[in-house]
Amino acid sequence: MNLGPLQWVRATAVLLAVLLLAGCFTKRKNEGARLYAQRCASCHGENGEGLRRLIPPLAGSDYLGQHRSSLPCQLRKGLAGEITVNGVKYNQLMPGNESxxxxxxxxxxxxxxxxxxxxxxxxxxxxxxxxxxxxxGARGL
Known part of the structure; x- marks a missing residue:
């Protein structure tokens, strides 16, 4: 297959764009798991199991669906006060993650x-x- 100069440039540009995008997505592929391990697992447990009646579980948590709209603000600003997760009451301060x-x-x-x-x-x-x-709490991407 013979490509003219313009077709060669276009093909090269498309290939380069595909490679750059693949690298971008690959770097973020496991970001959620990495962030959880760094910022959440010490309290909520490696597998989201929580800590008895002190720290609520995230695994199998009814709270996630019931309070979906407030979750981003809870991560950014923290949470204080009593909450109920899977029928159990919890009242521990969760620090925010402003960064x-x-x-x-x-x-x-x-x-x-x-x-x-x-x-x-x-x-x-x-x-x-x-x-x-x-x-x-909006900060940008």
């Missing part, structure tokens, strides 16, 4: 929403950014 970007919050939420038997709806970055506006 997380909107895309990191999205990846972290999607990891939790789809791990350990959870089958909750995944988030888009736009949905997370829109919810963060309600708590003054």
């Amino acid at each position: 997380l970007t909107d895309s990191e919050i999205t990846n972290l939420l999607n990891y939790v929403q789809t791990s350990w038997g959870n089958k909750e709806e995944v988030w888009t970055i736009k949905e997370v950014a829109d919810e963060l506006k309600y708590c003054g």
